[in-house]
Amino acid sequence: MTLDLLIAGGMVVTPDGRRRQNVGVADGRIAVIGTDRPAARREVDASGLLVLPGGVDTHVHLMDPGSTEREDFPTGTAAAAVAGVTTIVEHSHGAPVRTVADLRDKQSYLTGRSNVDFGLAAHAWPGAAGDVAGLWRAGVAFFKVFTCTTHGIPGHDAAALRAHLNATALADAVSLVHCEDESLTADAERLLRGSGRTDPGLLPDWRDRDAEVVAAAVTALLVRRVGARAVVAHVSHPEVADYLARERAGGARLGAEGCPQYFLLREDEVHEHGALRKFTPPARARTDSDEALMWRLLRSGTLSHMSSDHAPSTLEQKAAGDIWNVHFGLPGLDTTLPVLLDAAARGHLSHEDVARVYAETPARTYGLYPRKGRIGVGADADLVLVDPGGRRTLANENMLSKAGWTPYHGRAVTGLVVRTYLRGVLIAEEGEPIDAREGRFLSGGGA
Ligand SMILES: [Zn+2]
Structure with a gap:
């Protein structure tokens, strides 16, 4: 040969x-x-x-189809390639995959549009647990679940979440769950709107730590009791990670996804940067020691892996409307591996950890391993x-993202x-x- x-x-x-x-x-x-x-x-x-395994970023929104004025597959995957990412798992809220026909349409639409290999996730929908098995057999990488209505996607209450998790347990499918409690975020929103606030400093009050930890706790408990497999998306602070670790020790098959913004960005930056720090859950770290603790949780495996949660908007889009109306989300595909390599250079991680958290573990979690996420024969x-x-x-x-900016400028x-x-x-x-x-x-x- x-x-x-x-x-x-x-x-x-x-x-x-x-x-x-x-x-x-x-x-x-x-x-x-x-x-x-x-x-x-x-x-x-x-x-x-x-020589590192190509990055595997399993939480990416390229808005294509859906909102291509924000991003598309050619631009988003060019950013991925330059940043060292060779596999993504994509889902977009503007054009959710809810049926096998949606999946096949999106697959064929994306032929010839991607510079990296890609899986596609489906959106779980309250009342549609009956669609889980068919979508899973058709090849979706995971089911995205919201516990609160966000980005136009309806939230699951505990009953809908349990029905979804039961269906995934039967199919042995995996879910990625956005955890913020609907009743707490809705109540905070009523109070904040009632007081007439429109300053960006309202974000951490609207989407507070309690809302995240309550939803994560309910999710983790149901995952364990139902025997499902799930990942809690974008864990923003150590209390959530510790809670998930306790459920994992009790037998829950549960991952905890980290994203760089919860390590590197600070809670108070929202006052200066406004909509450019509007993402949810918002940044929680206040000090360098908060950041160092997040890296320790990643190194120990309490946080299982890293994703960008790439959800770009351009500067113009981020400037259109008040803080309530502007899009949530940050660009991140361009910068995730660079900031992980930098964390290794600063001694928070080893390069071996980088290969684990941004290649091997996400590939294993979403059924892409051993073909992806590994340097080995075959x-x-x-x-x-x-x-x-x-x-x-x-x-x-x-x-290279259409966003054209980075919070790490x-x-x-x-x-x-x-x-x-x-x-x-x-x-x-x-x-x-x-x-x-x-x-x-x-x-x-x-x-
Ligand atoms: Zn996301």
Whole structure:
């Protein structure tokens, strides 16, 4: 067998450790790994670089179809490629997948529109638990569930949530649950609107810690009692993570998703930045020690993995309307792996942890492993070459998302993504995407 590609002399990093090895690729898959240096049609010198598994970002909204004035698949997946992400799982609230026909339509619409491989999630709908089994067998990666009505998607109360989780337990399907208690957020909204407030500082009062922890607790308890599998989305503070860990210790099959904004952004930034910090749950960290605790929870596995929750709007869109009406959400695909690499450079994580939390664990959770999220013989050759000591400053003008800005503008980070390969094909080099549109649909664990 002649190899198509040999990535030679790099430090191969997996969750288990690192070794200087050569990685050989044939037909889009990893064919050999070791210290031998077999012949290949192309050879890339990776000495001095880390070879990491391609990022697997399982909470991404590319708004396509739905709200393409905010983002689309070509732009969003160009951002992914440059940032070292080779697999995403996408769902958009503007055009939710609720039936098998919706899934097939979206799959065919996206043919030739993606630069990275992609799974698609369905939206759970109160009263539609009967649709779960069919969607799961058809290949959705997970079911997105809201506990509060948000982004136009109706919330599940405890009865609807239990019915949904029962259906997923029967099918062995997995859910990603947005946890904020509807009665608490609705009551806070009434009070805040009644007092006439329109200042951005209302956000943490509207979407407070109690609302999140109450919904997470109900979700975790039902997941355990029903025997379902679920992930609590965007855990914003340690109390939620600790509660989920207790339920996990009691047998709940429960993941806890982290996102960079709950580590790096501070609760009080909303006063200065207004709508550019409108996302929910909002930022909770107040101090550097709050941030350090979140990294410790990630390192220990209490937080199971990382996602961007990429939900972009442009600066113009974020400026249109008052704080109540403007879109929730932040862009994040451009920056998630860079800020994780930087956290490794700052000693909060190891690069092995980065391979675990942003590749292996999300791939396992959503049925994409062992093909994705792994550097091993037989896996797809989704590889990222990283200069661990390279430095850059994150800046709005370098973002490839249609959003065109980042909440991390001006932040200096250490750790540069030098090259990204999708199934052995170079899809980004030194900050430039190669718009190959080679991305393929990936079925989830039920297909
Ligand atoms: Zn989201």
